[in-house]
Amino acid sequence: xxxxxxxxxxxxxxxxxxxxxxxxxxxxxxxxxxxxxxxxxxxxxxxxxxxxxxxxxxxxxxxxxxxxxxxxxxxxxxxxxxxxxxxxx
Numbered sequence: 001x002x003x004x005x006x007x008x009x010x011x012x013x014x015x016x017x018x019x020x021x022x023x024x025x026x027x028x029x030x031x032x033x034x035x036x037x038x039x040x041x042x043x044x045x046x047x048x049x050x051x052x053x054x055x056x057x058x059x060x061x062x063x064x065x066x067x068x069x070x071x072x073x074x075x076x077x078x079x080x081x082x083x084x085x086x087x088x089x
Contacts, residue, residue, distance in 0.1 A: 001028055001041050001042065001043055002041070002042065002043075002067050002068070003039055003040070003041050003067070003068040003070075003088055003089050004039070004040050004041075004042065004046060004049055004065050004066065004067050004068065005037065005038075005039055005064075005065070005066045005067075005068055006024065006037065006038040006039070006040055006049070006053065006063065006064070006065050007036055007037045007038075007063070007064045008036050008053075008057070008061060008062060008063040008064070009036065009061060009062040010036070010057065010058070010061050011058070011060045011061050011062070012058045012060060012061070015058065017056065017057070019056045020053065020056035020057055023052060023053065023055070023056050024038050024040055024053075027040045027041060027042040027044075027049075028041045028042055028043070029041035029088060031081065031084050031085065031088065033077055033078065033081045039068065039085070039088065039089070041088055046065045046066070046067055047065075049065050050063060050065045053065070068089045070089050071089070072085055072089050
C-alpha cells in the first residue's frame with residue numbers, strides 16, 4: 001500500500017461532488033482535513049487513482065495525485081489528524 005496526496009480544483013460552481021468523495025473514501029484508508037486535499041492509502045498506482053478520480057469530476061476540473069515520500073510537516077491540523085499523518089505517510 002502507498003499513500004497518495006490528492007489535491008484538486010473543482011471549477012464548476014454548484015456542482016455536487018459526493019460521488020468523488022465516496023470514491024476517495026472507498027480506498028483502504030484516507031485523511032481529509034483540508035478543503036481540497038486528501039491523503040489516500042491504496043494499492044493503486046498514481047495514474048490508476050487519477051483515472052478513478054476522473055470518473056467523478058468535470059472536464060474543466062483539475063487534479064494532482066502525488067505519492068508520498070513518507071516525510072511531511074504541517075501546522076494547524078488537529079492532533080488526531082497529525083497522528084493519522086504520522087502513522088500513514
